[in-house]
Amino acid sequence: MTRESLTRREALKLSAAGVLAGSVSGWFGNLAGRAAEADVKHKSCILLWMNGGPSHSHSFDIKEVSTYKAIDTCLPGVQVSEYLPKMAQQLQQCAILRGMSTGEASHGRARYLMHTGYRQGAGGTTYPSLGAVVSAELGDSDFELPNFVAVGGNTLGAGYLGPRYAPLVITDPGRGVENLKIADQADLDERAALLQAFDKELETQLKAAPLEAHQKGYERAVSLMHSTRAKAFEIDSEPESVKTAYGNSSFGKGCLLARRLVEAGVPFVEVVRGGWDTHGQGHANQKNGVSNIDAPFAALLADLKDRGLLDSTLVIWMGEFGRTSDNGSNHYAKAWTTVLCGAGLKTGQVIGKTDAKGMTVDDRPISVVDFMTTICQALGIDAKKQYTSRGRPFRIVDKGGEAIKELF
Amino acid sequence: MAKSLRIGMFPSSAAGHSLWVTTLVLGMAVTARGEPRDAQAVARSIDQQIDAKLQAARVKPSPASDDAEFQRRIYLDLTGRLPSLDKVAAFIDSTGPDKRARLIDELLASPEYGQHFARYWAELLIKRDGEVNSKMRPVEFRAWLAKEFNDGKGWDQIVTALLTVEGTGPAGFFFRANKLSGERPSPAKIVGTVGNLFLGIQLQCAQCHDHPFTSEWKHDDFWGMAAFFGRTHYQPFTGSREGKITESDPPPPDPTAKQKKVFQPPVGGKIEIPDPLDAKKTLREVPAKFLGGPAPELTEKGPYRPHFANWLTAPSNPWFARAAINRLWAVFFARGLINPLDDMGPKAVASHPELLNLLTKEFQESGHDYKHLIRAICNSNAYQRTSRTLPDNRDDENFSRMPVKLVQGEVLLKCLDQVLGVEPPVVPTRNKTKEPISVESNAELFDKAIYDEDPSNYTFGAPQLLRLMNAEVPRRSGAVIARLTQDQAEPGKVVERFYLLTLSRRPTADESKELLAFVKQAGEPAKGYAAVLWILLNSAEFVANH
Numbered sequence: 019m020t021r022e023s024l025t026r027r028e029a030l031k032l033s034a035a036g037v038l039a040g041s042v043s044g045w046f047g048n049l050a051g052r053a054a055e056a057d058v059k060h061k062s063c064i065l066l067w068m069n070g071g072p073s074h075s076h077s078f079d080i081k082e083v084s085t086y087k088a089i090d091t092c093l094p095g096v097q098v099s100e101y102l103p104k105m106a107q108q109l110q111q112c113a114i115l116r117g118m119s120t121g122e123a124s125h126g127r128a129r130y131l132m133h134t135g136y137r138q139g140a141g142g143t144t145y146p147s148l149g150a151v152v153s154a155e156l157g158d159s160d161f162e163l164p165n166f167v168a169v170g171g172n173t174l175g176a177g178y179l180g181p182r183y184a185p186l187v188i189t190d191p192g193r194g195v196e197n198l199k200i201a202d203q204a205d206l207d208e209r210a211a212l213l214q215a216f217d218k219e220l221e222t223q224l225k226a227a228p229l230e231a232h233q234k235g236y237e238r239a240v241s242l243m244h245s246t247r248a249k250a251f252e253i254d255s256e257p258e259s260v261k262t263a264y265g266n267s268s269f270g271k272g273c274l275l276a277r278r279l280v281e282a283g284v285p286f287v288e289v290v291r292g293g294w295d296t297h298g299q300g301h302a303n304q305k306n307g308v309s310n311i312d313a314p315f316a317a318l319l320a321d322l323k324d325r326g327l328l329d330s331t332l333v334i335w336m337g338e339f340g341r342t343s344d345n346g347s348n349h350y351a352k353a354w355t356t357v358l359c360g361a362g363l364k365t366g367q368v369i370g371k372t373d374a375k376g377m378t379v380d381d382r383p384i385s386v387v388d389f390m391t392t393i394c395q396a397l398g399i400d401a402k403k404q405y406t407s408r409g410r411p412f413r414i415v416d417k418g419g420e421a422i423k424e425l426f
Numbered sequence: 427m428a429k430s431l432r433i434g435m436f437p438s439s440a441a442g443h444s445l446w447v448t449t450l451v452l453g454m455a456v457t458a459r460g461e462p463r464d465a466q467a468v469a470r471s472i473d474q475q476i477d478a479k480l481q482a483a484r485v486k487p488s489p490a491s492d493d494a495e496f497q498r499r500i501y502l503d504l505t506g507r508l509p510s511l512d513k514v515a516a517f518i519d520s521t522g523p524d525k526r527a528r529l530i531d532e533l534l535a536s537p538e539y540g541q542h543f544a545r546y547w548a549e550l551l552i553k554r555d556g557e558v559n560s561k562m563r564p565v566e567f568r569a570w571l572a573k574e575f576n577d578g579k580g581w582d583q584i585v586t587a588l589l590t591v592e593g594t595g596p597a598g599f600f601f602r603a604n605k606l607s608g609e610r611p612s613p614a615k616i617v618g619t620v621g622n623l624f625l626g627i628q629l630q631c632a633q634c635h636d637h638p639f640t641s642e643w644k645h646d647d648f649w650g651m652a653a654f655f656g657r658t659h660y661q662p663f664t665g666s667r668e669g670k671i672t673e674s675d676p677p678p679p680d681p682t683a684k685q686k687k688v689f690q691p692p693v694g695g696k697i698e699i700p701d702p703l704d705a706k707k708t709l710r711e712v713p714a715k716f717l718g719g720p721a722p723e724l725t726e727k728g729p730y731r732p733h734f735a736n737w738l739t740a741p742s743n744p745w746f747a748r749a750a751i752n753r754l755w756a757v758f759f760a761r762g763l764i765n766p767l768d769d770m771g772p773k774a775v776a777s778h779p780e781l782l783n784l785l786t787k788e789f790q791e792s793g794h795d796y797k798h799l800i801r802a803i804c805n806s807n808a809y810q811r812t813s814r815t816l817p818d819n820r821d822d823e824n825f826s827r828m829p830v831k832l833v834q835g836e837v838l839l840k841c842l843d844q845v846l847g848v849e850p851p852v853v854p855t856r857n858k859t860k861e862p863i864s865v866e867s868n869a870e871l872f873d874k875a876i877y878d879e880d881p882s883n884y885t886f887g888a889p890q891l892l893r894l895m896n897a898e899v900p901r902r903s904g905a906v907i908a909r910l911t912q913d914q915a916e917p918g919k920v921v922e923r924f925y926l927l928t929l930s931r932r933p934t935a936d937e938s939k940e941l942l943a944f945v946k947q948a949g950e951p952a953k954g955y956a957a958v959l960w961i962l963l964n965s966a967e968f969v970a971n972h
Contacts, residue, residue: 140634164888186888197892206895209957212944216937217966225815226830229966231884236964239891409766 060156061330061361061397062280064287065148066273066315068307068337069171070125070294074355075343075376076304077102079116083343083375085301096368101308104316110366111319111328113358113425117370119383120339123349125295128338133174135390135415143407147174148393150183151414152286155399162238162245163284169272171290178407185288191271194251198243210240250282251275263317270314277321280331294337304341319359332361332396343376353379356389361396363425387419395421455801458580459793468788468802475781476808479824488819488827491812493518494931495972496526499828500804502971503758504530505538506545506837508844514926530804534797540576543796544568545836546757550623552603567599581750581794582739585624589735591671598671602660610659610689613652613697624738626749626770629717642772643717645699650715653697654734657727659689673728695724745770747786747794754796758803760829777824813972831971832884835873838969845928845963846902847909868898899963900956907955917945921958928962
């Protein structure tokens with residue numbers, strides 16, 4: 019009996035019994051080899067997205083008029099909110115950018131602007147969010163995990179780069195990827211192998227790219243079900259001490275999941291923490307937010323550093339804008355703060371300065387394109403690179419930006 | 427003559443011809459203009475043009491599709507549904523020489539035709555813009571469009587109704603969706619959309635400045651067009667007043683209610699051009715002016731939009747019918763005669779210029795009759811070719827074979843419901859049960875195509891496929907398996923039913939043999955059948971419209 023004369027059914031039986039090389043089918047065969055190459059060659063990025071706009075004057079740029087007290091930090095002369103005691107000890111890993119000046123103070127448009135670097139609707143295209151750009155630029159298309167994962171809420175998509183670079187959204191970090199585990203995996207493998215054979219047959223007849231994409235998609239989904247790396251989505255397997263450090267909040271779990279994914283080779287993870295749109299009881303709610311992020315953010319930086327991942331991982335902390343300094347009640351985009359950490363940047367410094375009320379930038383203003391250019395440079399991405407969409411060229415970051423030289 | 431095509435003047439002539447409505451010759455039907463026109467003759471002209479180019483390029487076309495392939499394709503293209511199990515075999519087995527033309531007529535006369543094209547256009551007109559429109563559920567808008575299509579209204583009439591809507595009618599959704607924030611429709615956004623969809627051009631590039639990619643159109647041209655929409659605003663629901671789209675002045679403020687600043691529409695048909703660099707400044711004022719045309723006399727307080735709609739849909743405007751035809755062609759052939767569909771400016775080159783011209787002319791002369799042009803395209807040999815390749819036409823782009831499109835989003839979910847025969851389970855929220863199926867509904871999860879995407883783009887990733895593989899199909903297939911096996915039919919018959927139900931064809935001998943062996947090996951028949959149905963519903967062929 020030659021291999022050619024085997025029916026698929028017989029081949030399946032033999033391979034299930036381990037007679038034929040290559041496992042159940044070609045789908046899983048090459049994964050084992052790949053899993054051995056554990057070294058991550060590219061840089062990674064974790065975006066801690068503070069949806070709704072945290073108040074700079076109640077977090078990293080405390081003013082006289084702020085409702086909270088300022089406390090000293092591990093950096094001489096640098097103070098932060100009294101509700102950031104753990105982060106105060108991590109500032110060696112952080113560059114605080116106090117001169118953000120972006121001008122867009124409407125939630126939706128600012129969220130778009132700070133995710134893409136472009137104004138919504140400009141040029142009649144849909145721009146990719148940062149995660150999609152990083153996924154396209156740094157990700158490996160054959161990587162068995164998704165190259166862009168969003169945790170804790172939806173985010174912006176891949177725009178003109180297309181769905182290949184769209185995020186896998188994890189709504190609840192405690193639950194991981196939905197529908198990934200089933201009771202009878204062996205049964206699924208048999209069906210999947212026959213499905214693959216049928217799809218190959220159709221592909222031979224039709225030779226159509228979309229059908230190839232369908233097949234590839236199923237391969238990746240089944241691979242993910244088999245992948246040992248998919249364990250990265252299971253935060254429960256972490257030691258208790260680590261889980262305690264990150265805390266039990268959804269944001270804390272999201273930060274822990276982000277670290278696990280980066281460690282497994284995922285180039286971009288966005289962790290969303292909402293609840294910053296604090297009108298009315300502005301300062302009380304800002305205090306809740308700031309207290310809530312302190313431990314997880316600090317644990318993430320310490321953990322990345324302990325594992326030797328911080329130099330290759332850029333951590334970005336930002337929202338869509340800041341808030342007025344009275345009591346943090348109103349949107350404010352003319353002067354606000356973001357934080358960049360890791361990635362080999364010159365951290366342990368504050369860049370830029372606002373006036374006594376935190377309402378104008380006195381020194382070192384940073385525009386959206388400056389900020390985006392800086393992120394690209396930190397990750398080793400050419401900000402000037404052009405993509406072509408529907409026959410028209412679009413730069414990753416629009417013209418006119420300069421990287422923040424103090425960081426490099 | 428051109429004027430008689432305008433909405434409002436049209437029905438008298440239509441009524442006069444209403445006796446013609448029954449089909450005279452197959453493929454020949456009364457058009458929106460009220461005269462019978464021969465779609466088969468147009469189909470032959472299409473083939474002359476397509477075949478001439480193939481001959482010149484020395485590409486041999488693929489042969490005609492078989493009846494099963496054609497049936498599945500025409501159902502998906504005209505109704506967004508699969509043929510039902512009780513009809514699917516009858517068509518394959520029938521021998522009437524004109525059965526394809528009859529099926530095309532039957533589907534064009536079914537209510538699903540209008541619903542399908544309403545879905546297509548509603549997605550384009552009510553852009554799924556995550557920030558502004560995410561909660562907009564244009565059910566009434568779709569119902570209105572579906573009726574317009576099913577009633578055989580001319581495309582010029584439909585677009586005119588859409589652009590000139592006054593009051594509370596469902597057509598007003600278009601304006602409500604074209605806003606930047608708040609409730610006020612944005613003239614700039616409307617003109618961008620009108621340019622893309624009804625003229626097939628990239629006007630919006632000139633929104634902020636004169637643009638190198640569209641040097642034909644200047645900054646002032648864009649805003650001259652926008653001025654026609656300068657008075658259009660939305661008066662929201664307050665007390666006894668219903669929310670409406672209007673160009674009239676707002677009613678005097680209600681002194682008892684706490685009201686925000688009310689929009690005061692500009693007068694005199696002029697618009698201020700905003701400074702793109704500073705939202706608080708304007709650059710200059712320009713009068714309402716047609717693109718490449720005159721500035722019409724407008725009354726002080728409007729309405730301006732009827733002037734715009736008249737200009738847009740008049741036969742003297744070369745862009746309107748061309749854009750519609752190019753887009754319609756792409757609905758069936760996955761790409762237009764000019765691509766991208768919304769960039770047909772003067773520099774664009776058509777793959778088949780004469781074909782585009784003749785279809786445009788036919789469209790205009792038929793009273794912009796959508797059904798007539800669809801009937802013509804679908805009766806052509808070009809449309810009815812198989813999607814299977816010959817050795818040397820794999821990469822051909824001259825329509826030597828039918829390109830493969832994908833069944834996606836809402837249509838895919840509808841097809842799944844059709845096969846599984848049950849409504850999808852209501853997704854429990856996290857509060858109600860500890861183990862939710864998912865937080866995201868099917869409709870949201872599978873709605874992944876981006877605005878105006880190429881219909882052959884594959885948009886699903888792991889979340890969608892895992893949902894199909896491991897949740898939707900296994901959880902919902904019990905009912906249909908029970909239904910199709912309750913007469914104790916022999917396994918070969920059952921597998922054939924599954925094929926007809928899902929792939930609209932019978933299995934080949936090999937497929938049948940392999941699946942029967944699979945069923946037999948599974949032990950219990952129900953488990954084996956579940957595996958067969960799982961394979962078919964997850965197969966590339968199920969999501970392929972080929």
